Amino acid sequence: MSGKKSSASTRQIREVNLRAVLHDIWDSGPLTGSDLIASTGLTRATVHDVCEDLARRGWIHEVENQREHGDYRLGRPARRYSFQPLAGVLVGVDCGWLGAVATVTDLRGRALARHDRAFSSPAHSAEERLEVLSRTILEALRTASLDASQVLAVAVGVPAPVDVDGRTVGTLNEVWERMNPNIVEHLAQRHDWTVLVDNDANLAALAEGWRGAGRGIRNFVTLLTDEAIGAGIVEEGGLLRGARGGAGEMRYLDLVEGVGSATGLAELSREWAREAVRDPGTHPASSLRKLAPEDIDAEAVFAAAAAADPLATDVVERLGARCARIVSTLTTLLDTDRIVLAGALSGSYAGILQIIERDLPRYVHPPLPVVAASELGDEVVSIGAVRRALDHVREQALEIDLPIPQSVPAPAHPS
Numbered sequence: 001m002s003g004k005k006s007s008a009s010t011r012q013i014r015e016v017n018l019r020a021v022l023h024d025i026w027d028s029g030p031l032t033g034s035d036l037i038a039s040t041g042l043t044r045a046t047v048h049d050v051c052e053d054l055a056r057r058g059w060i061h062e063v064e065n066q067r068e069h070g071d072y073r074l075g076r077p078a079r080r081y082s083f084q085p086l087a088g089v090l091v092g093v094d095c096g097w098l099g100a101v102a103t104v105t106d107l108r109g110r111a112l113a114r115h116d117r118a119f120s121s122p123a124h125s126a127e128e129r130l131e132v133l134s135r136t137i138l139e140a141l142r143t144a145s146l147d148a149s150q151v152l153a154v155a156v157g158v159p160a161p162v163d164v165d166g167r168t169v170g171t172l173n174e175v176w177e178r179m180n181p182n183i184v185e186h187l188a189q190r191h192d193w194t195v196l197v198d199n200d201a202n203l204a205a206l207a208e209g210w211r212g213a214g215r216g217i218r219n220f221v222t223l224l225t226d227e228a229i230g231a232g233i234v235e236e237g238g239l240l241r242g243a244r245g246g247a248g249e250m251r252y253l254d255l256v257e258g259v260g261s262a263t264g265l266a267e268l269s270r271e272w273a274r275e276a277v278r279d280p281g282t283h284p285a286s287s288l289r290k291l292a293p294e295d296i297d298a299e300a301v302f303a304a305a306a307a308a309d310p311l312a313t314d315v316v317e318r319l320g321a322r323c324a325r326i327v328s329t330l331t332t333l334l335d336t337d338r339i340v341l342a343g344a345l346s347g348s349y350a351g352i353l354q355i356i357e358r359d360l361p362r363y364v365h366p367p368l369p370v371v372a373a374s375e376l377g378d379e380v381v382s383i384g385a386v387r388r389a390l391d392h393v394r395e396q397a398l399e400i401d402l403p404i405p406q407s408v409p410a411p412a413h414p415s
Contacts, residue, residue, distance in 0.1 A: 017042060018398055021050045022059055025083045026108070026394065030063050032078040051081045058087050058402040085110065087402050088152035089144075090393065091137055092385030094200065095156050095183070097122055097227045100133050102140040103382040107152070109210075109390055113144035114382075126181035133183065134190060149403045154193045155388040156183055157200035157381040159228060161246040166197035168245075196388055200224060201248050202239050203384030204342045204374075205232025210387045212380070213340045213372045220338040221248075221330050222374070224381070226345060229253065229262040229326065233334065250326075258325045265319055265352075266298040266345060272315045273301045286311035302348035313351075320355025327356055327371055328363035338370045344378035 020040045025031055031039075036047045054060045063082045085106040094101045099118035105111050117136045119128060133156070141148060160168045160176035168180035180197060187195045205222040208214035214222065214234065222232040231248035233240040240247045250262040274293040276282045283289075287309050288296055304312035327339050341349050356371050374380055393400065 030080045030082040090389040091154040092382045093156040094381035100136040115140035153389040155196040155385040157203040201230035201232035206387045207384035226266040226343040227264045269298045269301040283311035320352040324356045324359035342374035346374040349373040
């Protein structure tokens with residue numbers, strides 16, 4: 001029994017050492033054995049033994065250590081190790097209301113290709129959704145000249161609550177369940193991929209914490225604002241999901257005076273601008289009247305507002321006042337430090353931010369949260385999906401058999 005315990009303990013120590021070294025190399029340029037000894041506290045013999053193991057698995061390789069010009073010190077150069085960012089690839093997908101966008105990256109999250117495909121209509125079927133999703137991912141891989149077998153993980157964001165297994169079931173909401181028609185099972189069975197599905201606002205929050213307005217902040221909320229409002233809540237550095245993945249769902253806005261629904265800014269800006277254009281007595285000189293009502297989209301409304309068009313300015317005023325009420329409810333409920341307005345239109349939210357700053361003190365006692373617009377635009381969900389896939393692969397790296405181990409000859413060195 002003692003021998004078995006000793007063997008198990010040895011394996012656990014070995015795994016801890018492998019993870020420590022891989023973690024450091026993953027985020028760095030080439031590192032010497034001395035660098036790794038300093039960062040991990042391991043002995044020189046253990047560091048080199050672990051690096052040789054990681055190289056056999058395909059995660060790292062030993063690189064040639066050429067002396068700098070003029071360096072004539074005696075002795076062999078230090079052994080240096082480098083991560084293999086193309087030992088496999090990740091795919092992050094925003095599978096939204098109107099279409100799917102897939103981003104393929106290396107194992108450090110560097111984008112290699114991006115492809116998008118629209119659905120036939122917002123009311124598309126579950127079958128169409130799955131087919132478009134699959135084709136979009138495959139086309140993104142083809143664009144990057146990659147094979148499906150090189151994919152280590154696919155993460156997909158959907159506009160619906162998602163449980164810990166990536167499912168949306170038992171919601172009594174047919175639209176939500178159509179947004180996630182068992183995507184995990186479909187992609188896994190069809191392509192033999194590891195598949196992770198999450199709520200799109202949760203993934204947007206991951207993106208903001210990784211590369212956006214939430215970096216370095218332990219408590220913040222990301223609001224997706226395009227076609228529907230959804231919230232990704234970060235509390236003490238982790239996502240707040242709730243018992244069934246429903247944390248951040250905004251249906252309660254139906255009950256908030258001056259809001260009345262979780263409809264997003266893109267849809268409301270179109271609707272309100274079209275209604276105003278159809279009324280001949282409302283701002284007859286507006287530039288938006290040059291367009292047919294059905295041709296007015298959110299981008300046109302925000303562009304006109306930036307040019308001080310009176311009709312568009314009124315629409316943005318209404319949107320900003322509505323957002324101030326939404327932000328006030330989140331501030332009261334969550335006592336968060338920052339609220340980030342994200343989505344494809346976020347680069348146009350300067351006017352809305354000004355209105356929120358003006359109105360928020362009417363509803364909430366200080367200290368007030370910082371309210372900011374995302375700089376990630378329409379890539380925010382797919383960036384967060386890449387982060388989700390990357391976190392999974394890093395956590396499971398020692399259990400993953402790399403599909404095509406990258407073999408780089410090690411430089412010759414004395415034994």
